[in-house]
Amino acid sequence: MTDSSPFRRRGRFGPARWAALSLAGALLLSACGGDDEGDSGSDGAAQPAASAGADLSTTIKILAPSYTDTSQADWQKVITGFNGKYPNVKVELQIEAWDGFTEKVQARIQGQDAPDILNDNNFADYANSDILYPIDEVMSPETLQSIEPALLKNGVGEDGTQWAAPDIASARLLAYNTDLFEQAGISAAPKTWDELLDAATKISKLGGGVYGYGMPLGQEEAQVEASLWVWGNGGDWVSGSDLTVASEQNVAAFEEMKKFIDAKATQPNPGASNRQAVADLFNQGKLGMYVSHPGLLAETRSKFPNVKFEVAPMPTKDGSASANLGVTDFIEAFDNGDEDRKAATKAFLDYLYTPEVYGPWAEGTGLLPVTSAAIQEKSASDTNNKPFYDVLSSVRFLPQGNPNWTALQNALQQNAGSIATQSAQEVLSGIEEQANAGG
Amino acid sequence: MATTTAPAPSTLGARPRRARRAPGHSSLFTALPWLAPALLLIFGVVLYPAGYMVYTSFRKFNRIGVERGGAGFDNYQQALDYPGVNIGRVFLNTFIWVAVVTVVSIVISLFLAQFLNKQFRGRKLVRLAVVVPWAASVVMTTSIFFYGLNPDYGIINRFLVDVGILDSPYGFTKSAVPAFITAMVVAIFVSLPFTTYTILSGLQGVPDDVVEAAYVDGASAWQRYTKVILPMLRPAISIATLIMIINVFNSLPILQILVEAPGYDADITTTLIFKYKTVLGPGVASALSVVNFLVVMTVIAVYLAVLRPTKDR
Amino acid sequence: MSVVDPGVTTSVPAPRAGLSTADSSGRGRRSRGAGVNRRPNPWLMLLGSVVIIAVFIVPYAIMFIGSLKTQAEITRIPPPYIGDALHFDNYRTMWSSNVHPSDGLTATIVISVVATAIVLLVATPAAWFTARYTFPGRTVFLALVLIVQMLQPTVLAVGLFREFLQLGLNDTWIAMILVNSAFNLTFAVWIMQAFFASIPREVDEAAALDGAGRLQILTRISLPLVWPGIVTALIYVFVAAWNEYAAASIIMTSNDLQPLTVALPRFFGLYAAQWQYIFGVSIVAIVPVVVLFSLIEKRLAGGLTAGSVK
16 A cells, blocks of 8 residues: 555654664564463463564564544553564554444455454454464464453354454343333243233333333344344254245344333333444433443443432243354454464464453453453452353354354345334344345 | 626537637647646546446445455445435435425525515625535534534524414434435535525526516516516526535435434435445445436436437527 | 616517417506516415425535534434424534544635636636637547546546556645546537627727737736626636546545545444534535625526536
């Protein structure tokens, strides 16, 4: 790309080329490869990078989404620390909003400017296009082992290759407003769909613009909300590589959602509501329950202290199945055909997952960490989120590794909301057809 | 006409009229330096990408835009027959969108321009008010409506409830048909300054003595308007209509921002292109763009052929 | 603009049969003093003015009042019409908010201003020459201008994106400047051409006899004569560039380089959208353009009908 263009990459990172001019024989890095690594094994793992990295001089590019206002600074802190060890590796950081993030990644790929390190929430399309390094080529085995196994497997592609490594996690649990529960005379969190419907209807009947259950089927997160219901009925989206979108269980699950909408137990216009809009209602004390995550609830605690709430597992049809959804975001490494950049990428990623580095970084995202050590530590200290840590080892994931998933997710986001006006069978068949056509 | 002392232009159809005064002759070689920069931009940034897009529409891409060989007409087939997309409805929407926004804008503008052409105290102020949506970018204006119509914290929704027009806040942008209508209203709103001012300039070109003569002849106000003024406004209306058709057809942000409804029932071809780009990659998006362009060309050709706005009166 | 003073009208009533049938009850006795341009009913005009001003200004009033609310007020359910206090400090704090207004404003201004300047430099000679001379290919050139007029960045966005990828210009202001120049160029040529054609040729000929070259005739003679019309053309170009959304939404992927049209909507759906800042930035962007428009209000429409192909 045209780094020389006066209009390109203005400001933030200074002239792109200065790294190329910097001193060739820099600090020896052998001592730095893993010396402050709590995990003893990293030493050996970092060796190839370190030996080459004694005078490793290159530029690597990171593309990451903005989790919070501090994301830029949090990454910069990691980069500064890394440059203390690898002064001649110039790290170019680009932070972008989640909104439109996929388009940005695609534009970089199509422009032959794929980032060396990508922090994203999906990887299958890139893995299928053969443009990623298997993540174990750019992360030491020790680093990979430090990640909670239940979460790590979310980064495995359909071909069994570990294409991506989780970097942060989240889970979805049912948050419920205890004041509204009390007013409606409900004593305990619902466990089954019937109890959920009963509670939601009672709360909706309180009136005054109060609604029972927040069902965000808008384009942002329809795939998540839909999955909770499908799983709650023992259904799933895929079986192997086949789509089973319109299966009997799934249709029944969608019919149940429709029942909630028809009973006016949900907020108005569920098909056009994003999770944030639902959270806004909850924060205003106008919503009894919705499926939430730690980031949103932290916001509620800090900015809307009047809202009293508890957290419980997502109800399922008969209370037996588990429909707690886990989400991880991933670190992925693009193959730019440059060994120096690959080595620098590996050095950087191993550094990133160092406990002292990773802990503060993960905390800055406002989400949950993925390394076993950090999870253990946080579940003791972070009592607010204890319920979320408790389910992390048993959560279910969206079928990220499935090559059809992106198409299915697009179809769900665009069409699941139609459930308010169309039959369950119609909606799901349409989604399946579209997902199959969109591969 | 206050600002346009220009007589009929010399171009194209009007040439015979000016034949007496044929411009000087020049060779292509002499002309080239004067035209070269313009030609360079036109070919480099308009025609080349157009050609490249046609080429792209016959290439196969995966979703993230990595090229995978030739595609024949597959992209076109997929663009027009993507499950879940009722392409007939999308074309119908496109037609309604262009026709309603253009016609309503022009009709309202005829009234507005007539009003603004009168002399009254504060006219300058009223005219300035009409200009404001023109000066504001469409995205910004749309954002006001998007915010104001939010059923939870939207101020317009609250107002409609407070004055009793609505019983409770309504999700204007939440389902397809209301969202589409809302978007049309916003599109008309942001188009009014342009159409009004174009017609106003036409009105200013209507000689007062002609209207006066008709008045003195005893023509009623309506007759004066339809028989005298309107025919003289024809060029201004034609131009405004032509430019409106092109602009409205290509209008993207209003629908893209306002419509929160699921599905594709509030899409026009233009917004669908951008959805395809993300979901199906550049090949299919290009194919639909090509179709889209052919549709605009057809619409404009029909407009020019049937209504003959450019013919001499 | 009425230049006819009713009092001076001297036309003699000479009703034609066809029209006078519609006349009744004394209207046939129209006399000089009550001409067609008699002052309209002031109360009616006042009412009309108020309604029009309200319709066109209220949305921006909502925007302005919103820009003075706190985050909590602007997302409160139900919303207050006006905040408890007017937070003018929003206009200070917004610059450091995550809406990053200075990035978008700078991008929008640089792109629109440079593109407008390029159009001026490129369109003027082309328009002048085609208005003044015949040459082989003139008709082709003018036809090309008309056809290209119908192509818009929206239709070509995908093609533009792929072209700029090839050129390595994706995600640069240069790309957006090129797009905005090229797509508005034809429009400017179209309008300017009509203005140049309106200057009597004798003016040029006199200058040529005095030994002036073509460039001198253009810059010294023709341009000053049609300058107002050219301003009109440039306003259109500027507004189009100011508004451009489709191409930018595909080409500009870096948040800190995006023009406002693309940058602002990113914030609508975020965690507690900071509408007060979005509106604040918009006001800051709108006010100078409104002022500009008010200065040249009379020229706003002239060019179009001058350029009309009758």
